Amino acid sequence: MLYVKFKIQEVDKFNDFKKLYNHLVAVRQPDYNLEEEVPDFDWDAMNHKEVEEALKIIDESLDEExxxxxxxxxxxxxxxxxxxEKYFKMDNDKLENLGVQEVLSIFNYLEFGFEVDLNHLELLTNDNGIITFATGNFPFGGLERFFITLKAFEMLSVECFDGFSVNKIIWESDFEYYFIELEEETKNYIQQQKGN
Known part of the structure; x- marks a missing residue:
């Protein structure tokens, strides 16, 4: 079981994150429908302005973006x-002529590229929590953008098990971090997982 432990820096933003988390859990369900239902319109009873609004709704439902x-x-x-936006500006500056990443790409990653089953979101204390997840394959979309997502909601990733080792996460800036492998914790965690 993979996990990310985090420190909550603002409770209201953690509550906002729970909405995103619930959406990501729902998207991973086999019966989830990404498409919004277009209402049935009573075209005969609609005035000109209502028809224009209905056509706009239909047009928007056909525009994937x-x-x-x-x-x-x-x-x-x-x-x-x-x-x-700040993250992608920095990322795009690094890429230079290789291409431009857009903000919606992180949402695509969260919905589809982060190939994990989100198992549990839990508070450990008032300002610390953990997200556990599982994946059947490696690579699974990586953790960097997930850490950035948590940071966007003022949740600072402080430790993770990435499938190989337990790591302390040290942030150098808003977007840059490095791992310190916790060897004893890794050994204990892997042993604990084998026992389950």
Whole structure:
């Protein structure tokens, strides 16, 4: 079982993160429908303005990027979006001519590229929590963007088990960090997992 332990820096933002977490759990369910239902319109009873609004709704439902953006805005608050924009500006500056990453790409990663089953989100204390997840394959989309997502919600990743070792996470800036492998904790955690 993989995990990320985190420190909550602002409780309201943690509550916002729970909405995103619940969405990510729902998206991973086999019966989840990404498409929003387009209402049935009573075209005969509608005036000209209502027809225009109905056509706009239908048009938006056919625009894949607009549909993704609508889902994104439901679960990503403006402060988190601003953080993602800063992250991608830094990332794009590194990429230079190789291409431009956009904010929606992190949402695509969270929904589809982060190939894990989210098992549990739990508070350990008032300001510390853990997210446990499982994956059937490696690589599984990596943890970097997940750490950045947590950081966008003012949740600082402090420790993780990445499938190989337990690591303390040391942040050097908003977007850069490094691991210190905790060898004894790794040995104990792997042994504990074998016992389950």
């Amino acid at each position: 607009a549909v993704v953006l609508k889902r994104y805005k439901k679960v990503i608050p403006e402060y988190a979006n601003s953080f993602f």
